[in-house]
Amino acid sequence: MCLNRFCWTRTLVxxxxxxxxxxxxxxxxxxxxxxxxxxxxxxxxxxxxxxxIDDELRALVEARKSGKGVTNAVALDQEPEGVTSEGQMExxxxxxxxxxxxxxxxxxxxxxxxxxPGEMRREYGPEVxxxxxxxxxxxxxxxxxxxxxxxxxxxEHAREQAELLHRDQRLxxxxxxxxxxxxxxxxxxxxxxxxxxxxxxxxxxxxxxxxKVADLEDRLEDLRRNSENESExxxxxxxxxxxxxxxxxxxxxxxxFAAIDYKITTAxxxxxxxxxxxxxxxxxxxxxxxxxxKESVTRKQINEHRKAIxxxxxxxxxxxxxxxxxxxxxxxxxxxxxxxxxx
Numbered sequence: 001m002c003l004n005r006f007c008w009t010r011t012l013v014x015x016x017x018x019x020x021x022x023x024x025x026x027x028x029x030x031x032x033x034x035x036x037x038x039x040x041x042x043x044x045x046x047x048x049x050x051x052x053i054d055d056e057l058r059a060l061v062e063a064r065k066s067g068k069g070v071t072n073a074v075a076l077d078q079e080p081e082g083v084t085s086e087g088q089m090e091x092x093x094x095x096x097x098x099x100x101x102x103x104x105x106x107x108x109x110x111x112x113x114x115x116x117p118g119e120m121r122r123e124y125g126p127e128v129x130x131x132x133x134x135x136x137x138x139x140x141x142x143x144x145x146x147x148x149x150x151x152x153x154x155x156e157h158a159r160e161q162a163e164l165l166h167r168d169q170r171l172x173x174x175x176x177x178x179x180x181x182x183x184x185x186x187x188x189x190x191x192x193x194x195x196x197x198x199x200x201x202x203x204x205x206x207x208x209x210x211x212k213v214a215d216l217e218d219r220l221e222d223l224r225r226n227s228e229n230e231s232e233x234x235x236x237x238x239x240x241x242x243x244x245x246x247x248x249x250x251x252x253x254x255x256x257f258a259a260i261d262y263k264i265t266t267a268x269x270x271x272x273x274x275x276x277x278x279x280x281x282x283x284x285x286x287x288x289x290x291x292x293x294k295e296s297v298t299r300k301q302i303n304e305h306r307k308a309i310x311x312x313x314x315x316x317x318x319x320x321x322x323x324x325x326x327x328x329x330x331x332x333x334x335x336x337x338x339x340x341x342x343x
Contacts, residue, residue, distance in 0.1 A: 030222035036119035155209035278305040
């Protein structure tokens with residue numbers, strides 16, 4: 001179970017939960033912060049994971065008491081989180097703390113918005129899929145759906161970039177810490193500091209995108225709950241928009257090339273980080289003797305990185321091939337070559 005992924009997001013998650021208005025004045029529109037079902041659906045999976053962790057902790061404690069299922073030998077063909085039972089228990093306890101903080105933040109937010117605790121404990125069924133949500137969405141709902149899809153894509157990209165920056169920052173810090181020269185005698189300033197600034201900016205962008213997604217989801221739910229019959233104007237506009245286009249314009253082509261270029265750039269950045277992580281693994285030893293012993297025999301992390309590097313190279317080659325094919329399509333469609341380049 002990976003704890004690092006939750007370190008930098010935990011504060012943002014809790015801040016997002018607490019950012020909703022307490023006792024909002026306008027109750028005519030839907031807001032997740034006044035919806036007991038929303039709180040219940042957020043809390044339920046967290047509580048289920050906490051219960052699972054409690055079961056695992058009890059099993060480890062019982063195994064240590066009875067001596068069954070526990071050995072002091074190092075399992076060379078496995079990769080447990082904590083290597084020893086004590087380490088596994090520590091990992092589980094830390095994860096449980098993170099989950100409980102998220103639950104507490106949700107319950108506190110619900111209390112500030114006058115949600116009755118019993119309402120959050122009721123059993124609610126799964127959310128109804130969008131394609132079975134009753135009447136056909138009107139034009140405004142479609143506009144919000146499109147905006148929501150774009151913002152979710154932006155959020156996904158921001159999270160990817162933040163994760164890559166986090167890995168890059170960790171690598172730079174490891175390299176600088178292994179430098180025998182003292183910081184005062186180095187010619188260049190720390191690169192890790194600059195990466196840290198960009199990481200903080202990206203984390204802020206993630207937080208902002210998360211808030212926008214939440215606002216759009218609330219707006220969409222509000223429209224679905226209060227939608228009226230589609231007007232004749234909307235019906236005519238929908239029929240017009242449904243007509244097939246004879247050819248794609250500049251906006252379409254630029255969007256296609258922007259998407260493929262983003263994938264190529266992100267894949268190349270990840271490849272660079274994978275290669276540097278691989279080099280670091282070849283030079284460094286794990287401070288945990290048990291892990292170091294196991295790595296010296298299995299070289300599992302090194303082999304996994306080599307496999308990931310080869311896979312990423314293939315992905316980049318395939319993406320570049322797709323871009324070449326897209327350029328051929330643009331040329332055959334008679335579009336200018338400039339549409340394939342970003343402004």
